[in-house]
Amino acid sequence: MTADLEPAPTAGAAGADPLPRLGDDDLKLLLTIRHFERKLLDLFGQGALNGTTHTCLGQEYVPVALRTLLEPRDFVFSNHRGHGHYLARYEDPAGLLAEIMGREGAVCRGVGGSQHILRDRYLSTGVQGQSLPVAVGMAIHLRRREPGALACAYIGDGTWGEGAVYEALNMAALWRLPLLVVVEHNGVAQSTPTTAQMAGTIAGRAAAFGVEHHRVGTADVAAIRRELAPRVARVRAGDGPLVAEFATHRVGPHSKGDDTRPPGVIREAEEADWYRRYAAAHPEHHSRWDAVARDLVERVAADVAARPPSDWDAPCA
Amino acid sequence: MRVAENLNRALHGLLESDPRVHVLGEDIADPYGGAFKITKGLSTRFPDRVLPTPLSEGAIVGAAAGLALGGEAAIAEIMFGDFAALAFDQLVNFAAKSVSMYGRPVPLPMIVRCPMGGRRGYGPTHSQSLQKHFVGVPGLDLYETSPFHDAGALLPDVLARAVPAVLFEDKVLYAQRMFEDGAVDDLFAFDLVGDGPGVARVYVDDPEVFDCVLIAPGGMAERALGAMRRLLLEQEIVCALLVPARLHPFDVEAPLPTLERAGVVCVAEEGTAGGTWGAEVAHRIHERLWAGLRRPVRLIHSADSVVPTAGHLEERVLVQESTIFEAVVEAVRD
Ligand SMILES: Cc1ncc(C[n+]2csc(CCOP(=O)(O)OP(=O)(O)O)c2C)c(N)n1
Numbered sequence: 001m002t003a004d005l006e007p008a009p010t011a012g013a014a015g016a017d018p019l020p021r022l023g024d025d026d027l028k029l030l031l032t033i034r035h036f037e038r039k040l041l042d043l044f045g046q047g048a049l050n051g052t053t054h055t056c057l058g059q060e061y062v063p064v065a066l067r068t069l070l071e072p073r074d075f076v077f078s079n080h081r082g083h084g085h086y087l088a089r090y091e092d093p094a095g096l097l098a099e100i101m102g103r104e105g106a107v108c109r110g111v112g113g114s115q116h117i118l119r120d121r122y123l124s125t126g127v128q129g130q131s132l133p134v135a136v137g138m139a140i141h142l143r144r145r146e147p148g149a150l151a152c153a154y155i156g157d158g159t160w161g162e163g164a165v166y167e168a169l170n171m172a173a174l175w176r177l178p179l180l181v182v183v184e185h186n187g188v189a190q191s192t193p194t195t196a197q198m199a200g201t202i203a204g205r206a207a208a209f210g211v212e213h214h215r216v217g218t219a220d221v222a223a224i225r226r227e228l229a230p231r232v233a234r235v236r237a238g239d240g241p242l243v244a245e246f247a248t249h250r251v252g253p254h255s256k257g258d259d260t261r262p263p264g265v266i267r268e269a270e271e272a273d274w275y276r277r278y279a280a281a282h283p284e285h286h287s288r289w290d291a292v293a294r295d296l297v298e299r300v301a302a303d304v305a306a307r308p309p310s311d312w313d314a315p316c317a
Numbered sequence: 318m319r320v321a322e323n324l325n326r327a328l329h330g331l332l333e334s335d336p337r338v339h340v341l342g343e344d345i346a347d348p349y350g351g352a353f354k355i356t357k358g359l360s361t362r363f364p365d366r367v368l369p370t371p372l373s374e375g376a377i378v379g380a381a382a383g384l385a386l387g388g389e390a391a392i393a394e395i396m397f398g399d400f401a402a403l404a405f406d407q408l409v410n411f412a413a414k415s416v417s418m419y420g421r422p423v424p425l426p427m428i429v430r431c432p433m434g435g436r437r438g439y440g441p442t443h444s445q446s447l448q449k450h451f452v453g454v455p456g457l458d459l460y461e462t463s464p465f466h467d468a469g470a471l472l473p474d475v476l477a478r479a480v481p482a483v484l485f486e487d488k489v490l491y492a493q494r495m496f497e498d499g500a501v502d503d504l505f506a507f508d509l510v511g512d513g514p515g516v517a518r519v520y521v522d523d524p525e526v527f528d529c530v531l532i533a534p535g536g537m538a539e540r541a542l543g544a545m546r547r548l549l550l551e552q553e554i555v556c557a558l559l560v561p562a563r564l565h566p567f568d569v570e571a572p573l574p575t576l577e578r579a580g581v582v583c584v585a586e587e588g589t590a591g592g593t594w595g596a597e598v599a600h601r602i603h604e605r606l607w608a609g610l611r612r613p614v615r616l617i618h619s620a621d622s623v624v625p626t627a628g629h630l631e632e633r634v635l636v637q638e639s640t641i642f643e644a645v646v647e648a649v650r651d
Contacts, residue, residue: 133376136376136383
């Protein structure tokens with residue numbers, strides 16, 4: 001197992017490289033996620049949503065790029081910032097919005113909400129780091145029953161503060177499990193910059209366990225797939241886990257209206273945003289699909305908002 | 318047969334009969350076979366499904382849940398149940414939540430085995446009875462090993478329910494013998510009431526004739542029986558003893574016919590004072606039977622204290638046979 005010891009600064013990462021033209025499918029999906037997330041912030045602003053939510057604005061390309069590398073037999077573990085992960089797997093904005101709004105047709109009847117979703121081989125939980133040990137168990141199961149399938153877990157950089165991550169990495173490396181850890185390193189955890197909460201690097205931590213690490217420094221979907229395809233194939237083949245660290249940017253707030261980062265940092269994230277850069281590089285392609293995605297999300301939102309509340313055979317107090 | 322052997326045989330049986338079953342834990346592989354030897358022989362016979370793990374209680378329980386989520390079944394051993402504290406998140410926020418928080422029941426057949434209790438001089442961090450900390454978590458069932466309940470029947474039954482479960486095992490009980498065929502000793506007989514593993518009911522001659530009903534988990538049964546013998550011979554107080562295999566949710570219905578006849582009920586456990594399992598049991602009984610009780614259910618538990626290492630100090634803190642004896646005399650004569 002090789003380890004990439006290169007440090008992973010976020011600044012400038014996935015922000016300067018040119019973005020080649022995308023396939024229509026990928027672009028439509030990216031834009032659908034973007035408009036879905038914007039719509040959520042909108043709905044929150046109007047007081048139409050209960051509780052909280054974490055949007056993946058700026059990070060949409062991560063699950064979209066991974067979409068073709070993951071197979072239906074793979075089990076995906078998502079986290080609090082999981083709408084993009086879900087939509088890239090199922091293209092089901094109505095089911096997800098219904099879940100978040102507690103309306104009929106909700107994926108989990110409105111019990112789980114934004115960060116607790118289970119559908120087929122997709123599960124998200126709201127406790128940081130908790131999913132990695134579970135993914136280890138799932139990887140043991142998959143290796144036994146469906147060799148070639150993998151467990152994939154999305155985590156953020158801040159989650160590397162949790163001990164569960166290391167217990168699981170250790171086991172996954174010891175037992176050479178088919179586990180793909182996708183790290184969305186957006187340089188911040190809620191309000192705390194990575195520099196104030198992480199000593200060393202993710203690459204160094206992976207290396208300590210003898211776990212292969214690969215840093216992705218681009219938002220170019222095709223390039224990401226090229227880089228990761230052989231590495232993911234090795235995970236499937238039984239070579240052990242892979243930590244794929246995406247240097248990315250959180251363009252929006254942590255949840256809603258709670259972005260306390262200095263203006264310079266926010267500006268930098270906005271400048272690196274794939275959305276803006278793609279629009280500049282491919283204005284016609286962008287605007288055509290942007291309108292389609294915006295319209296799709298508007299229609300879904302109107303439809304879901306008009307539905308009756310979701311039902312659950314809840315025990316009553 | 319000793320309780321330890323009964324458990325060990327049950328695990329062999331599970332691995333043999335159910336190809337989904339995996340066993341995970343620290344130092345569980347042969348030739349060591351686990352800190353309390355409960356997993357002896359398993360790794361030799363089933364090397365693929367018996368996974369000796371690093372010292373990682375959280376990930377052991379998390380991996381067990383992942384296996385169960387994938388359609389397997391898992392038994393996780395926490396070497397000393399005290400360390401279940403390190404798996405609290407996986408149990409409470411993952412396993413117990415996952416069976417219900419996704420809007421539909423998700424089966425998670427998994428059992429976390431926790432050797433508990435004192436009287437072996439292991440000191441404050443290796444002698445506790447942490448049952449009470451897990452009481453009342455929706456989606457988490459609690460069981461306790463008992464000399465009346467065959468683990469060979471209990472474990473498959475718990476897995477079949479597919480609700481994440483913790484099985485507490487009193488460490489001293491391991492070396493005691495199982496009671497079989499309805500006989501305890503020259504004085505006491507027992508039967509099992511209720512569905513599934515049920516509630517063991519121990520009585521003198523007639524299960525319906527007694528002055529007091531004692532309720533105790535498996536680990537307390539021996540001390541309860543000792544107290545009952547003395548109560549009968551020295552005080553002519555007749556007690557019936559109820560030992561539930563499942564501590565929580567406590568099934569008050571199964572032993573209801575017995576409880577309905579009881580003017581006096583005492584609940585004994587080794588856990589320390591405050592927020593006890595017994596308080597929950599008492600509440601359930603009060604709800605159903607308040608009018609028929611002569612007095613509120615009497616709680617018997619260890620002192621509000623750490624569990625000391627030195628034998629004479631530990632004895633002061635933990636519930637003894639004499640603690641039960643005195644409490645029952647007081648409750649009955651009151
Ligand atoms: C165990 C735990 N601690 C704290 C939180 C509260 N919390 C939610 S998200 C978050 C920050 C996570 O940061 P990171 O892993 O970098 O992911 P990001 O939010 O940047 O996507 C925190 C502290 C939590 N959900 N779980």
